[in-house]
Amino acid sequence: xxxxxxxxxxxxxxxxxxxxxxxxxxxxxxxxxxxxxxxxxxxxxxxxxxxxxxxxxxxxxxxxxxxxxxxxxxxxxxxxxxxxxxxxxxxxxxxxxxxxxxxxxxxxxxxxxxxxxxxxxxxxxxxxxxxxxxxxxxxxxxxxxxxxxxxxxxxxxxxxxxxxxxxxxxxxxxxxxxxxxxxxxxxxxxxxxxxxxxxxxxxxxxxxxxxxxxxxxxxxxxxxxxxxxxxxxxxxxxxxxxxxxxxxxxxxxxxxxxxxxxxxxxxxxxxxxxxxxxxxxxxxxxxxxxxxxxxxxxxxxxxxxxxxxxxxxxxxxxxxxxxxxxxxxxxxxxxxxxxxxxxxxxxxxxxxxxxxxxxxxxxxxxxxxxxxxxxxxxxxxxx
RNA sequence: GCGCAGGUGGCAGAGUGGUCAAUUGCAUCGCGCUGUAGACGCGACGCCCUUUGGGCUCCGGGGGUUCGAAUCCCUCCCUGCGCA
Numbered sequence: 240x241x242x243x244x245x246x247x248x249x250x251x252x253x254x255x256x257x258x259x260x261x262x263x264x265x266x267x268x269x270x271x272x273x274x275x276x277x278x279x280x281x282x283x284x285x286x287x288x289x290x291x292x293x294x295x296x297x298x299x300x301x302x303x304x305x306x307x308x309x310x311x312x313x314x315x316x317x318x319x320x321x322x323x324x325x326x327x328x329x330x331x332x333x334x335x336x337x338x339x340x341x342x343x344x345x346x347x348x349x350x351x352x353x354x355x356x357x358x359x360x361x362x363x364x365x366x367x368x369x370x371x372x373x374x375x376x377x378x379x380x381x382x383x384x385x386x387x388x389x390x391x392x393x394x395x396x397x398x399x400x401x402x403x404x405x406x407x408x409x410x411x412x413x414x415x416x417x418x419x420x421x422x423x424x425x426x427x428x429x430x431x432x433x434x435x436x437x438x439x440x441x442x443x444x445x446x447x448x449x450x451x452x453x454x455x456x457x458x459x460x461x462x463x464x465x466x467x468x469x470x471x472x473x474x475x476x477x478x479x480x481x482x483x484x485x486x487x488x489x490x491x492x493x494x495x496x497x498x499x500x501x502x503x504x505x506x507x508x509x510x511x512x513x514x515x516x517x518x519x520x521x522x523x524x525x526x527x528x529x530x531x532x533x534x535x536x537x538x539x540x541x542x543x544x545x546x547x548x549x550x551x552x553x554x555x556x557x558x559x560x561x562x563x564x565x566x567x568x569x570x571x572x573x574x575x576x577x578x579x580x581x582x583x584x585x586x587x588x589x590x591x592x593x594x595x596x597x598x599x600x601x602x603x604x605x606x607x608x609x610x611x612x613x614x615x616x617x618x619x620x621x622x
Numbered sequence: 623g624c625g626c627a628g629g630u631g632g633c634a635g636a637g638u639g640g641u642c643a644a645u646u647g648c649a650u651c652g653c654g655c656u657g658u659a660g661a662c663g664c665g666a667c668g669c670c671c672u673u674u675g676g677g678c679u680c681c682g683g684g685g686g687u688u689c690g691a692a693u694c695c696c697u698c699c700c701u702g703c704g705c706a
Binding site: 271273275276280281296298301328330331333334335337338339343348349350385411414416454480482510511512513514515516519531532533534535536537538539540541542543544553555556557587588590592594595598599 | 649650651652653654655656657658659660661662663
């Protein structure tokens with residue numbers, strides 16, 4: 240993997256770069272479509288291409304619990320398996336340490352309910368939970384107790400082994416993603432673990448055609464983030480991920496991203512893990528983020544929320560019942576070129592499968608188009 | 623015309639003397655989804671009032687029994703099935 244910066248903004252931390260991997264090169268900043276189980280839900284590779292997607296992120300945990308990583312290895316790697324020609328990444332399973340652990344105990348998403356204002360009851364409840372009832376986090380690794388009763392164990396070594404079997408262009412080191420409700424004391428402890436795991440991931444890596452990016456943790460505390468950046472950037476990673484909880488307001492999240500990015504080495508790519516509402520994208524790019532993934536465009540699409548300039552529409556609303564305009568006039572996506580809101584609303588209400596595809600096509604196109612525009616504006620010195 | 627079964631909120635369908643403004647599903651409406659346990663979740667859904675609260679109206683129509691009826695009785699209307 241190679242990364243080179245081709246344009247650097249004088250107005251912000253934004254930059255345009257070229258990321259080159261065995262499966263092609265792309266220009267950054269770039270949105271990464273989430274394809275957890277080796278598919279971007281509802282879409283085929285041809286759809287992804289038409290929508291302008293360049294990178295897809297699959298997930299170690301999900302492909303491991305179904306033992307699909309073995310099949311993928313036999314198939315000659317993720318690209319062959321899912322018939323995708325572009326770049327691929329795999330998340331390490333570190334996020335599931337949160338989403339299937341304290342995320343459930345705390346009854347909270349990584350951000351969701353925090354932005355509108357802190358929920359005191361949840362915070363009080365979270366403080367009383369010292370150990371997750373769903374997973375066991377040890378220095379050695381993590382034991383997941385699945386909803387179906389199966390046990391899954393993930394260690395840094397195991398995560399790398401699985402990620403090498405999957406064979407994506409870019410792997411992430413196994414980390415512990417912490418809850419936004421975790422105490423500083425706990426986050427510090429978890430961060431130390433993530434650092435030790437990072438070293439073990441590097442040692443465990445055997446293939447040299449795959450890149451490995453390290454993940455910065457430390458929650459919402461500057462001193463912890465600083466320490467994490469120092470530790471992770473001193474290890475021989477090919478790039479970095481910004482992970483974990485990023486404070487309880489958006490302003491704080493932006494501050495933290497800036498804090499971290501101004502301290503990471505300039506010449507390596509930075510991936511903001513899991514963030515990507517359309518309204519936030521211009522900001523995170525200005526703060527020096529090169530790649531970022533987010534389930535929102537595809538999940539919201541499936542749930543009937545479609546992106547338009549300046550916001551989003553809920554296609555279920557009765558006002559669209561006889562609305563024969565496209566989702567957004569002037570949109571160049573396949574969906575808007577061919578179908579109108581009335582039809583999409585009909586498909587949604589009837590839970591017709593075509594809806595999920597058409598909606599996902601639109602939202603991904605919207606995001607990719609947005610990011611492409613931002614790249615041009617960085618090149619033109621506007622950002 | 624006779625026999626049997628039944629008429630409950632937009633629909634389907636529970637309840638069968640008080641804890642019923644009435645289970646549940648669908649529909650409707652609103653809200654939410656940020657490294658995907660998510661083609662999903664939460665809420666509202668008779669009317670009115672600012673509430674975890676209060677008031678009014680309510681289970682085909684009318685009348686009755688009872689302290690109290692969606693629930694029991696009488697009567698009328700309507701629907702389905704069977705027989706003429």
